[in-house]
Amino acid sequence: MTTVELDYSSDGIVRLLRTPPEQRSLSWLKDALQQAIMLELATLPPYLCGWWSLLQDTDSGKAAARAIRVIVFDEMSHLGHVCNLLTTIGGSPRIADESVLAPYPCPLPGGVRPAINPDLEVYLGGLTKDSVEMYSQIEAPEEPLAQFAHAEETFASIGLLYTAILEAFRVHQGEIRGTRQVTKSMEHHGEGNSLFPISSLADAEKVITIIKEQGEGTEKTPDNPFPGVAGELSHYYVFREIFRGRKLKKIQETPPKWDFQGDPIPFPNARPMGKVPKGGWANDPDTVPDATARAELDKGNVAFSEMLRSLEEAWKQDRPEDADQHLGDAISHMFALKGPALKLMDMPLPNDPARRYGPEFRFVATP
Incomplete structure (x- = not known):
């Protein structure tokens, strides 16, 4: 096997x-x-x-x-x-x-x-x-x-x-x-x-x-x-x-x-979003985000992580109504991803002002 x-x-x-x-x-x-x-x-x-x-x-x-x-x-x-x-x-x-x-x-x-x-x-x-x-x-x-x-x-x-x-x-x-x-x-x-x-x-x-x-x-x-x-x-x-x-x-x-x-x-x-470096924007010395960009990146990463957690919970439920609640939460988190993403795509990269930031889709573990 x-x-x-x-x-x-x-x-x-x-x-x-x-x-x-x-x-x-x-x-x-x-x-x-x-x-x-x-x-x-x-x-x-x-x-x-x-x-x-x-x-x-x-x-x-x-x-x-x-x-x-x-x-x-x-x-x-x-x-x-x-x-x-x-x-x-x-x-x-x-x-x-x-x-x-x-x-x-x-x-x-x-x-x-x-x-x-x-x-x-x-x-x-x-x-x-x-x-x-x-x-x-x-x-x-x-x-x-x-x-x-x-x-x-x-x-x-x-x-x-x-x-x-x-x-x-x-x-x-x-x-x-x-x-x-x-x-x-x-x-x-x-x-x-x-x-x-x-x-x-x-x-x-x-x-x-x-x-x-x-x-x-x-x-x-x-x-x-x-x-x-x-x-x-x-x-x-x-x-x-x-x-x-x-x-x-x-x-x-x-x-x-x-x-x-x-x-x-x-x-x-x-929008000219740049390519996200391995490990996220902060992992490359040339693209370290400032506080404003970091705040939007964090919002997007948290929404992405909460969406994944809600999806996983949906398929753990024995009762359909419980699954529906978690699936609804996941959909809400998914829609919450777009706002930070669009704001990031208007923020120039420090090493290349012709390029912009964009979402990282990094998983954030719960505390």
């Missing part, structure tokens, strides 16, 4: 995927789901920084802000779905724990290496061509429909992890208990965003399909099969459109083929 440590910087996902399918026990499945929680958590802060940095002073800025907002809420729903997958088989999500959180800048957790860029570094910064490229590499499917550079080697990827999780659920479907499930209606954010109880294999198959296809699309189409509005693309292709500066267009029916040959998309304007 393979066991993996609960540590963001470990190669836990790689080792889990190397375990032969016939040895993937219930313990293996719980470990894999906790690693998936770490993955979902790692994507949210970079996307939030990009979204909040956008200036909606042009049509392309407004469109990009809407698109990234949709993706952020999809990713939050994915986190909830994975937590429900873990608790339905008797596990307990670890969320409010520094060891499971991304120490930006860093790779993806567990040794995940996207096929398009195995050396991907995930960081916190404003929306730029580089950051949009990073976002699309995070979401990239194994075989993109409109991306022509493929790696010859097969790497441990997000898609491979979820495929392995689904296969393990099929083996261990008798362990699905429907315990400690959190429900939340969020259809206004998209067809796949509402959290619902996982009480059968069919439920597990449904949520894993939602997670994979909202992010990657399918083997046949780049469209999001679970959209908020008609014609919405999966996350990978949304980011590629912004990066390429062109709408994705179907250029051939048989066999189907797409390329970025549609209408031009001017790159949106954004």
